[in-house]
Amino acid sequence: MRQSSTRLGRANLDRLPAGIWRPAYDRSRVTSGIVHLGLGAFHRAHQAVVIDDCLAAGSTSWGIVGASLRSPDTRDALASQDHLYTVAIRSAEGTEHRVIGALLDSVVARENPAQLVGQMADPATRIVSLTVTEKGYCHTPQTGDLDERHPDIVHDLNDPDTPRSAPGFLVAALARRRAQGLSPFTVLCCDNLAANGHTVQRIVTQFAAVRSKDLGKWIADVVAFPSTMVDRIVPETTDDDRDAVSSALGMRDAWPVMTEPFTQWVVEDRFTAGRPDFASAGVELVSDVKPFELMKLRLLNASHSALAYLGYLSGYETIADTMQDAHFARLAAQVMEEAAVTLTMPVGTDLAAYRTSLLKRFANPALHHRTWQIAMDGSQKLPQRLLGAMQDRLRKDLPIATHALAVAGWMRYVTATDEQGRAIDVRDPLAAEFAALAREAGPVAERLAPALLAVAKVFGPFGAEPRLREAVTTALGRLYKDGARRAVEAHVTA
Known part of the structure; x- marks a missing residue:
């Protein structure tokens, strides 16, 4: 089937077929409040969909700026379509398509680490969330401790202003906020680590303490690291998937994501600087995850x-x-x-x-x-x-x-x-x-x-x-x- 040359974007949302869900809010009024590290398919099919629901419910100061720590592929695919993309929800009964508008912008950390640190240190950023996979925390899985010999950690300790690792970026941004007298953001891990909030707190605090004991203590004392449980099956997107979604939209989407109807997010309700109205989007807020x-x-x-x-x-x-x-x-x-x-x-x-x-x-x-x-x-x-x-x-x-x-x-x-x-x-x-x-x-x-x-x-x-x-x-x-x-x-x- 011949595909349309028209690219998905904000200028042509009104041309989507009637059966396609689209952002139920004025996207021009949305401002960013979340920086997300690890702009992969899982985040775009899970947390970003929840934030899309929160924006529709009126929490318009919680848009997302996404960061790919290494590859520019996702940024390159989405930038030319105003960071809109489709979630294709597949079941035996058929496929539903939903265009997500929660992602406002994206950066590639390796290209400009200072830009990402600046975005994280901005007072408007109140949550930094992560889906960098288990290996992205540069730790030893058996102990949950920072691996100080990991090449990226060695680099970041020697050159803290141009970090490469997720712990390095978190500590660089938190250190800048502390130096400027700003309150810290919440670190919201959404990866499959046991006791993920506590584990990431330990890793980040250990990294910070190597830089400065006072900085490590400040992070341990004042930064919230709520634990979470995330659940949704998200296969990788194939070229056939892109073609099928583009056919359904009548326009080209360079990087849609595929997923299932089921989704679940359980979050420990402990935030340093506020949070979106998660309950309005079906998130389970609990005291113990x-x-x-x-x-x-x-x-x-x-x-x-x-x-x-x-x-x-x-x-x-x-x-x-x-x-x-x-x-x-x-x-x-x-x-x-x-x-x-x-x-x-x-x-x-x-x-x-x-x-x-x-x-x-x-x-x-x-x-x-x-x-x-x-x-x-x-x-x-x-x-x-x-x-x-x-x-x-x-x-x-x-x-x-x-x-x-x-x-x-x-x-x-x-x-x-x-x-x-x-x-x-x-x-x-x-x-x-x-x-x-x-x-x-x-x-x-x-x-x-x-x-x-x-x-x-x-x-x-x-x-x-x-x-x-x-x-x-x-x-x-x-x-x-x-x-x-x-x-x-x-x-x-x-």
């Missing part, structure tokens, strides 16, 4: 990772494809069931209903969420998603074979060679270290499993736990002997 955070990490994210590693090894391209295999659907359910006993939820929480909804969401045939995409950065994800639940189950003297199979799937995946001998494009900060360990150990579970379990940045002291070593080594041996698909079938039918 931790139970919801662990629920999501250990039920949704853990089973997602299990499906991603073992599904990829079995030749499945997407999560929905993987879920068509009844044995993998049962595996996902088992991961959730076995993690559920490690959770303590508020009265009234229906974990069984939540697990059922997750299985339905995973099987959504309209979402093409690639197993390879979910498999990225496993070294940063395993501690929060799988290892914590395994530790809790061992404390209760419960078996860990299901989670061990998922960890073994990760181990088999990071060898960078699949079951047919083809190369796997492993995207992970420690990919080179894993590949070297795999080459040295060879395809022998009794050598490879202990070698990977000894990587302290992933497993910490838990890697030496004899019951963990036995369970993971046994599971990895099955993967090498039988292949992932047969190993999953054998496990869930045992």
